[in-house]
Amino acid sequence: MPRIDRNGHLPGAGPVSALITGASSGLGAALAEALARPGATLHLGGRDTARLDTVAATCRRLGAEVHAHAIELIDRDATASWITQAGRIDLVIANAGISGGVGRDGIEPAAQTRAIFDTNLAGALNTILPALELMRAQAPGPGGLRGSIAAIASISAFLPAPVAPSYAASKAALDSWVVAQAGAWARQGVRLCSVCPGFIRSPMTARNRFPMPGLMDADRAARLVLAGLASDRRRVVFPRWLAAAGRAVDLLPPQWQERVTRKGSK
Numbered sequence: 358m359p360r361i362d363r364n365g366h367l368p369g370a371g372p373v374s375a376l377i378t379g380a381s382s383g384l385g386a387a388l389a390e391a392l393a394r395p396g397a398t399l400h401l402g403g404r405d406t407a408r409l410d411t412v413a414a415t416c417r418r419l420g421a422e423v424h425a426h427a428i429e430l431i432d433r434d435a436t437a438s439w440i441t442q443a444g445r446i447d448l449v450i451a452n453a454g455i456s457g458g459v460g461r462d463g464i465e466p467a468a469q470t471r472a473i474f475d476t477n478l479a480g481a482l483n484t485i486l487p488a489l490e491l492m493r494a495q496a497p498g499p500g501g502l503r504g505s506i507a508a509i510a511s512i513s514a515f516l517p518a519p520v521a522p523s524y525a526a527s528k529a530a531l532d533s534w535v536v537a538q539a540g541a542w543a544r545q546g547v548r549l550c551s552v553c554p555g556f557i558r559s560p561m562t563a564r565n566r567f568p569m570p571g572l573m574d575a576d577r578a579a580r581l582v583l584a585g586l587a588s589d590r591r592r593v594v595f596p597r598w599l600a601a602a603g604r605a606v607d608l609l610p611p612q613w614q615e616r617v618t619r620k621g622s623k
Contacts, residue, residue: 376400376446378430378484379453381408383559384509384582387575388450391583395420400443402428402453430480437487445495448586451484452509456524456561463519470523477527481508485535485549492547503546507586508535512555512594515603519615528553532592539591552582553594571596 375392379385381403389401393416401416403409406427413425424443430436430453440446454477457469485506492504510532511524518525535551542549556572578595585593594600606617 373448374398374400374444374446375448375450376402376440376443376488377450377452378402378428378480379509380412380425381405382412383561384554384557384575384578385450385452386412387579388452388582389416390419391576391579392448393417393419393421393423397421399423400439400446401425402430402439404429430483431475433479433483436480436483440484440487441491446488446491447498447504449484449488449492449504449506450509450582451481451488451507453480453484454509454511454524454528454561456521458520459522465522473523474527477524478530481531482534489542489547489549493545497546501546502548505548505550505586507550507552507582507593508532509582510535510551510553512553512600512603514553515600516606516618517611517614519618536592548586548589550586550590551592552585553592553600554578554582555596555599571599 373392373396375397377385377389377399380389380401382405385401385403386408389399389412393399397420399416399421401409401413401423403412403425404427409425409427413423416423426439428436428439440449455473457465457473459465485508488504488506492506495503497503508531511528513521513525514529514532516525532551532553535549539549539551556570557578558572558574573596581595582593585595606614
């Protein structure tokens with residue numbers, strides 16, 4: 358399976374210049390550290406400045422040039438300005454996301470629903486859309502590639518989740534849009550990829566009070582993400598057995614789906 362090499366190169370590309378959102382912890386931090394090496398330039402965004410500074414310091418020790426930026430992705434203009442002022446970017450990873458559960462009555466609070474869609478969908482698009490235009494204007498590298506963009510969706514995108522309805526729905530919309538647009542943008546020299554991981558150890562999943570089958574460390578998940586991007590897939594999914602199970606449950610009538618998913622969350 359292809360890997361980003363030890364000199365910070367993607368296959369067919371030069372030293373990596375990458376921009377990562379949600380880089381202060383979890384998968385975002387692991388991706389930043391996996392890409393950090395001499396010759397790499399990292400633009401790291403996040404809301405928790407203390408944790409972001411810690412990740413940035415680690416990446417600098419690994420030899421990367423790092424620009425850390427406190428950013429609210431729901432601010433469309435500020436996010437676009439951050440991206441367009443970064444210079445040439447070879448890789449953008451729209452990773453930032455939030456989640457939340459439901460009340461004892463099974464209903465998700467309205468404010469939480471809006472916040473999750475604002476970050477997971479609108480925030481992702483606020484990152485991806487200006488990055489697409491930036492990359493389309495960049496000079497092509499080897500093979501005509503102008504840049505790559507990965508949107509971190511989720512295996513939850515494949516199945517409505519009563520215990521996290523807005524999280525699953527926002528990731529489903531993001532995954533569907535990215536996969537639908539990937540072919541058109543490939544003809545412009547820009548790779549678009551939807552990444553749908555399962556459960557990853559992070560501050561977000563640490564709050565879950567239900568079984569998380571296939572739970573993996575963020576470092577391993579980062580390696581799988583980068584390997585998938587290097588192999589030029591439009592959708593990267595892992596673990597595949599969990600995705601297959603989600604797809605199978607989604608074929609059931611909605612009432613049966615709810616029974617299965619609620620039973621699995623206890």
